[in-house]
Amino acid sequence: MSEEMRRDQRVFLLGEEVAQYNGAYKVSRGMLDEFGPKRIIDTPISESGFAGMAIGAAMRGLRPICEFMSWSFSLVAADPILNNAPKMLYMSGGQFGCPIVFRGNDGAGGQLGSTHSWCVEGLYSNVPGLKMVIPSNPYEAKGLLKTAIRDDDPVFFLESERMLGDKGEVPEEEYLIPFGKANVVREGTDCTLFAWGRPVNFAVEAAEELAKEGLSCEVIDGRTIRPLDLETIVRSVKKTNRLVVIDQSWSFGSPGSEVASQVHAACFDDLDNHVHRVHTHDVPAPYASNLEQEMLPNARRICEAVRSCCYVA
Known part of the structure; x- marks a missing residue:
């Protein structure tokens, strides 16, 4: 995320605890210090509210990364992320795109109970107009996330909490992994x-x-x-x-x-x-x-x- 924010001033991150707390899982560690509160934005606990705000920003030409602490909580934002973001280009006759990345932790495996363990790909992948990305290791995560941030369509980027501590070889130089290529x-x-x-x-x-x-x-x-x-x-x-x-x-x-x-x-x-x-x-x-x-x-x-x-x- 930091590499893409340095490359493109239109990219910003918003979500619960992403700024002063460095992210619930410390994914955004150090980003507030580097990019400031205008681009690393803490939000209230209102998924529908900040998802809608991010979609509006995307429609006006920015490239938001909207973080859900858990994809289970994205259910609260089902209307904006499913009924608006994937359909915006079609409903506006091509006048408004929605280049946005929704990302967060998906699935069970961390003893969080039934309400915090949703695996949402079965629900959300049914909707046309969005792209869904699920990386399997750190190398894939970097290349796919950079591609997602540069994509002109809404991208649902699903991470696993159980993999956040995984280690692997990740090149420092830039690389992209194309979508639709297994x-x-x-x-x-x-x-x-x-x-x-x-x-x-x-x-x-x-x-x-x-x-x-x-x-x-x-x-x-x-x-x-x-x-x-x-x-x-x-x-x-x-x-x-x-x-x-x-x-x-x-x-x-x-x-x-x-x-x-x-x-x-x-x-x-x-x-x-x-x-x-x-x-x-x-x-x-x-x-x-x-x-x-x-x-x-x-x-x-x-x-x-x-x-x-x-x-x-």
């Missing part, structure tokens, strides 16, 4: 594993375990749900003839179900088995750590799905 993390021949966000790491872990059993899995990091890189998935499935989709949202009406539907349509004659899916179990997030971890996708459940898909269960 990344083949690991090549394989027996089964394709398609995931995005934190579950990509579970997919890699599962692939390493399955390799000990003689099963070769190709792992694809989707990076973005909207736009979806169907071409890369199809190319892989035509090679492996099997697909397991890993999605941390609930299964009913989820991005994972849409991926399965599109792949079935595109690869019907290539599939040796139906597309298998690993989702968060269809229950509200429990508070107890052991129950919460069992609810979420994990390497063990992915391994079970792959064995079933390959008829070795």
